[in-house]
């Protein structure tokens with residue numbers, strides 16, 4: 001079976017080549033150095049009693065279309081109104097049905113941190129993230145060599161972006177470095193899409209105590225969030241469970257009520 005993550009990365013390289021042709025890196029770099037208001041996701045999660053990072057996701061390679069016609073401005077504003085601590089917005093087009101525009105459109109609608117959720121392999125994508133209004137970026141250990149990952153983290157910081165490092169397995173613990181702001185344990189294996197929340201519980205005790213921990217994927221019950229919090233997690237990245245409903249904001253609101 002073909003590893004899906006590898007396929008996505010190959011397609012990303014092609015997209016990047018085209019984007020760089022259309023908008024040269026130097027031009028983007030100039031735009032990215034402009035100051036603008038930024039929101040700290042690490043701080044928002046550390047200070048929140050719920051810690052829900054609500055995700056805007058139209059489709060995924062494992063589920064197909066989840067919510068094809070969702071409007072980014074409506075859903076993200078409703079997520080904030082219903083208590084999200086932060087937002088995650090998928091900007092990958094071919095596999096997740098997202099767009100850079102989705103994040104750009106959402107930005108003026110909210111005043112909570114936004115994570116650019118994509119497969120970042122090049123600093124060009126960090127400039128994009130800054131320009132469209134992201135506060136943080138995801139760096140996926142399974143998609144990067146460790147030194148590449150740390151270089152991208154450093155560059156992200158230069159631009160004022162925070163870094164959520166995503167790991168899935170024990171062997172990726174070596175990517176955890178002081179250059180990282182938050183560590184996310186993905187409960188989904190991006191190669192096979194097998195999802196199991198136990199993965200977060202298993203890796204929690206192996207992670208540094210002072211690191212802000214996020215549990216990602218496959219979370220569908222408030223009970224699980226309570227248990228993950230007990231295990232040390234402060235952020236909970238949830239997409240499909242809300243996006244599959246006709247009113248994602250409301251679904252988040254009733255989820256949060258059950259956390260208390």
Ligand SMILES: O=P(O)(O)OC[C@@H](O)[C@@H](O)c1c[nH]c2ccccc12
Nearest residue numbers: 186216217218219237238239240241
């Ligand atoms: O929809 P879920 O199962 O709640 O998962 C959300 C989020 O964790 C998932 O979309 C995700 C986690 N890491 C990723 C990396 C790339 C794309 C997507 C993801």
